[in-house]
Amino acid sequence: MIPSSPFLCVITDESLCPVTIAELALKGGAAMIQLRHKSASGSQLFSWAVEIRNQCQKYRALFIINDRVDIAMASKADGVHLGQQDMPATAARKLLGKERIIGVSASSLEEALQAEKEGANYIGFGHIYPTFSKEKGFPPLGTEALQKTAAFISLPIIAIGGVSLENTATLISCGATGVAVISAVSRADDPSMAASELVAALNRNHS
Amino acid sequence: MEHNKLPGASLPRLYLISSGQENPDNGILLEQLTLLPHTLCCMVQIREKQLNAKQLLTLALKARGCALPDGSMLLVNERVDIALAARLDGVHLPESGCYPDKLRPIAPNMIFGCSVHSPESLHIAEKSGADYLLFGPVFDTPSKRKYGAPQGLEKLGQICQSTTLPVFALGGITPENGALCMAEGAYGIAGLSIFQDTSQFVDTLEQFYRIVSP
Numbered sequence: 001m002i003p004s005s006p007f008l009c010v011i012t013d014e015s016l017c018p019v020t021i022a023e024l025a026l027k028g029g030a031a032m033i034q035l036r037h038k039s040a041s042g043s044q045l046f047s048w049a050v051e052i053r054n055q056c057q058k059y060r061a062l063f064i065i066n067d068r069v070d071i072a073m074a075s076k077a078d079g080v081h082l083g084q085q086d087m088p089a090t091a092a093r094k095l096l097g098k099e100r101i102i103g104v105s106a107s108s109l110e111e112a113l114q115a116e117k118e119g120a121n122y123i124g125f126g127h128i129y130p131t132f133s134k135e136k137g138f139p140p141l142g143t144e145a146l147q148k149t150a151a152f153i154s155l156p157i158i159a160i161g162g163v164s165l166e167n168t169a170t171l172i173s174c175g176a177t178g179v180a181v182i183s184a185v186s187r188a189d190d191p192s193m194a195a196s197e198l199v200a201a202l203n204r205n206h207s
Numbered sequence: 208m209e210h211n212k213l214p215g216a217s218l219p220r221l222y223l224i225s226s227g228q229e230n231p232d233n234g235i236l237l238e239q240l241t242l243l244p245h246t247l248c249c250m251v252q253i254r255e256k257q258l259n260a261k262q263l264l265t266l267a268l269k270a271r272g273c274a275l276p277d278g279s280m281l282l283v284n285e286r287v288d289i290a291l292a293a294r295l296d297g298v299h300l301p302e303s304g305c306y307p308d309k310l311r312p313i314a315p316n317m318i319f320g321c322s323v324h325s326p327e328s329l330h331i332a333e334k335s336g337a338d339y340l341l342f343g344p345v346f347d348t349p350s351k352r353k354y355g356a357p358q359g360l361e362k363l364g365q366i367c368q369s370t371t372l373p374v375f376a377l378g379g380i381t382p383e384n385g386a387l388c389m390a391e392g393a394y395g396i397a398g399l400s401i402f403q404d405t406s407q408f409v410d411t412l413e414q415f416y417r418i419v420s421p
Contacts, residue, residue: 041303042285067260069288073313074305085259091292 002062002101002122002156006172006202007031009158009180010195011066013187014039021186022052026059028185028195032158032178034081034103036066049075064103069095079103081124084111089118103158107141109149116155124180125149127161128171132183143174150175168201178202218318218339219278220395220419221412222250222375223402229255231265235405240273242408247416248278250375250397252299260289267293280318287314299341302328306335320375324358329366341397342366344378345388348400351378360391367392382414395419 009032010025012018022033033056035049049063049071056063056078064079065072069092072080079101080092089102096102104115105124112123130140140161150157156177163171163179171179181198188194225236236253243249253267267283271293275281280296283289287310290298297318300307307319320339321332332340344351345363357378367374373394380388385396396419402408 042300042305043303046305046309068286070286070291070310070313071305073288074309085261087260087264087288087292091264092288095288095291 003031003178004156006168006176007178008195008198008202009034009064009178010185011036011160011180011182013037013182015183015186016191018048019051019055021191022055024191025185025195026055026061028192028197029199030061030185030195032062032064032180034064034066034180035077036081036182038067042071045071046075049077053077062101064101072096072100079121081105082120089115089120093119106149107138108145109152112149112153112155112157116153120155122156122158122177123149123153124158124160125176126159126180128159129162129164129167131161143170146171146176147174163198165197165201168198169204172202217278218373218394219248219250219280221247221415222252222341222377222395222397224252224254224377224397224399226399226403227254227256229253229266230258231262231269234266235403236266237269237273238405239402239408240270240275242405243276243279244409244412245276247412248276249412250280250282250395251275252282252284253295254284254299254399256284260286263289264292267295271295282318282320287317290314290317297338300337306331307337308335311336323366326366326369329370333370333372337372339373339375339394340366340370341375341377342393343376343397345376346379346384348379350400360387363388363393364391367394382411382418385415385418389418 008030010030011034012021053063062078064081065077066081067086069080081103083105089104101121103122103124104120106112127140158178158180159171159176160180163181185191185194229236267289282297282299284299285304287298299320302322318338321337322341323329323332344357347357375395375397376388376393377397380396
């Protein structure tokens with residue numbers, strides 16, 4: 001189940017071993033880990049997935065794998081996260097069944113509506129603010145786009161892109177259910193501390 | 208453990224690998240598939256690492272839509288999810304890929320093949336339940352020069368002798384040298400570049416077919 005109160009999703013990158021990032025993020029209170037590693041081999045990805053799945057179970061957090069529906073199935077992850085260039089959600093749903101989570105990246109209301117129609121369980125919406133974590137072909141969407149999308153979409157929205165301690169309150173008040181970060185945790189001096197500060201900021205907003 | 212529901216003998220002996228330059232709207236794979244003579248069954252691997260999953264699925268569905276000769280098998284490189292979504296017959300795993308025994312539970316009816324380049328990787332592939340092996344490059348081939356000298360016929364022979372699994376020889380194989388691979392114990396022959404010239408495609412296939420037919 002996707003948490004209904006504001007939560008932190010941490011996406012792994014290639015700065016550290018994904019298993020290490022996941023462990024530190026979970027210690028800091030992340031409720032969702034997304035394994036994302038575009039250059040890893042299949043066997044490497046699978047063995048990371050099994051380890052992170054076990055960590056997530058220990059912390060009662062959700063474990064999602066980017067793009068690779070097959071690795072998610074084989075490692076019994078909680079679900080997948082699909083970009084616009086990945087397998088369509090309808091095709092993934094047929095493979096994963098009803099129970100598994102499918103998240104879809106959207107950068108416009110149209111894409112979010114399409115994902116909702118195709119049976120996604122949450123929308124990853126962004127990037128909201130400028131970010132250097134991923135190469136982007138378009139300018140930041142801003143909080144207005146988030147607000148507009150949240151008004152039309154009933155699925156949980158995870159805001160991504162330039163999330164920081166300073167803007168989590170704004171993102172939640174604009175309709176995001178959760179926030180996702182990559183480098184804000186993985187490249188922090190103390191990733192676990194960075195995660196727990198974000199979680200604290202999210203909880204402050206909530207109360 | 209029964210890992211190979213289809214006996215090796217039922218696999219086609221010719222193995223066609225896509226160019227690596229396909230895109231869902233433009234390429235020669237679909238042309239090659241429609242050119243396949245109906246008497247000439249083939250293994251066909253879609254190996255297009257430059258495509259994203261969405262494009263790969265589109266291409267795989269189009270390939271699946273082609274009427275292939277009876278007994279042919281359509282595979283995709285690495286991605287079991289694409290194979291499942293497009294109802295392909297199997298998946299070919301690179302040496303660094305996830306092992307067949309980890310993937311078979313999610314695709315119990317599929318063929319899983321493994322690339323092997325050494326006795327060590329042969330051992331791993333066998334232990335994890337591969338249905339067939341792809342070994343190469345046997346001869347010099349431009350696409351593999353960056354990895355060093357070809358493996359040669361002797362190593363092909365050693366691999367074939369040390370396994371009961373069907374071994375397809377790959378890399379620089381022509382109708383002229385293909386018989387040497389079969390003499391070393393190869394089950395069949397795989398090719399990529401040699402099938403690129405679609406005007407010669409059927410001729411080339413037929414020449415190979417004569418070599419691999421027992």
